[in-house]
Amino acid sequence: MPPSTLENDGGERMVTEGDPTQAMVDIHCHVLPGVDDGAPTMEVALAMLQRGAQDGTRSAVVTPHIKAGAGKEISEFHHRRLGELREAAARADIPVELHQGAEFEFCFGLEVAAQWLTVGLAGSHYILVDLPHGPLSPFVGKGFFELMAAGFRPILAHPERHRELALSRSLMERLRHQGLLFQVTAGSFTGGFGRRAQATAEMMLREGWVEFVASDGHSLVKRPLSLRSARARVEELGGSDEAMRLFYHNPRALIQGEPISVVHPSRSPNASRQLSAWRRLLQRFY
Ligand SMILES: [Fe+2]
Numbered sequence: 680m681p682p683s684t685l686e687n688d689g690g691e692r693m694v695t696e697g698d699p700t701q702a703m704v705d706i707h708c709h710v711l712p713g714v715d716d717g718a719p720t721m722e723v724a725l726a727m728l729q730r731g732a733q734d735g736t737r738s739a740v741v742t743p744h745i746k747a748g749a750g751k752e753i754s755e756f757h758h759r760r761l762g763e764l765r766e767a768a769a770r771a772d773i774p775v776e777l778h779q780g781a782e783f784e785f786c787f788g789l790e791v792a793a794q795w796l797t798v799g800l801a802g803s804h805y806i807l808v809d810l811p812h813g814p815l816s817p818f819v820g821k822g823f824f825e826l827m828a829a830g831f832r833p834i835l836a837h838p839e840r841h842r843e844l845a846l847s848r849s850l851m852e853r854l855r856h857q858g859l860l861f862q863v864t865a866g867s868f869t870g871g872f873g874r875r876a877q878a879t880a881e882m883m884l885r886e887g888w889v890e891f892v893a894s895d896g897h898s899l900v901k902r903p904l905s906l907r908s909a910r911a912r913v914e915e916l917g918g919s920d921e922a923m924r925l926f927y928h929n930p931r932a933l934i935q936g937e938p939i940s941v942v943h944p945s946r947s948p949n950a951s952r953q954l955s956a957w958r959r960l961l962q963r964f965y
Pocket of ligand 1 (some may be wrong): 707709710782
């Protein structure tokens with residue numbers, strides 16, 4: 680599945696190098712201690728990172744939850760905590776390079792919060808956004824449009840785990856046409872989030888609708904920083920080049936400010952009609 684478009688966000692960061700056929704880069708994890716429902720303490724955070732390192736993760740973007748309505752001070756708090764975690768990880772000699780990021784709960788007006796210190800993944804213009812569970816606002820596309828108009832590129836966190844999206848291929852396709860990138864959770868490929876999430880993740884892989892696979896790790900045992908099993912499954916389904924793209928090249932490119940490879944969705948006549956209807960709906964509200 681060759682990439683058909685390339686894009687660049689121009690940053691300058693080094694990722695710890697390793698054998699690209701083994702090393703992985705995790706752009707979504709909750710390892711920052713004591714800030715959300717992820718690692719509760721520094722000790723657990725270090726154990727999670729050690730587990731990730733043993734599994735092959737060489738670089739990770741920490742993405743604590745930021746709830747809709749949160750203030751700028753939460754971002755500054757996360758920044759301080761990352762400094763503490765980096766120091767502790769260096770003292771413990773854990774070979775995982777850490778970058779700042781966040782996982783935003785979708786809300787309208789997100790483009791204001793997106794200017795905060797720690798929000799773009801590894802200092803880039805890529806913003807990780809989680810859609811709330813339950814029925815989606817019919818105007819969700821407008822929210823993403825405004826975020827993109829402000830210069831940010833949304834990466835939708837684990838759409839395969841969102842019931843409404845997983846049940847509506849056309850809704851997912853509309854978001855693709857709008858320009859959203861998709862990040863699938865590693866555990867979805869190995870059945871950890873149920874059969875529907877697994878089937879949806881596999882469909883997305885077949886369609887070329889995945890740019891990143893990340894752990895979304897929250898804990899040491901139940902939801903660890905583990906990517907290797909999912910990588911093996913993606914290799915079975917899509918081949919080793921595709922696994923390299925999703926687990927190493929694209930997340931590494933995001934951190935280094937290099938082009939991210941994106942495979943465009945197929946544009947069936949039916950999809951085009953749906954897209955036109957979606958645009959007409961959006962235009963009514965501008
Ligand atoms: Fe998450």
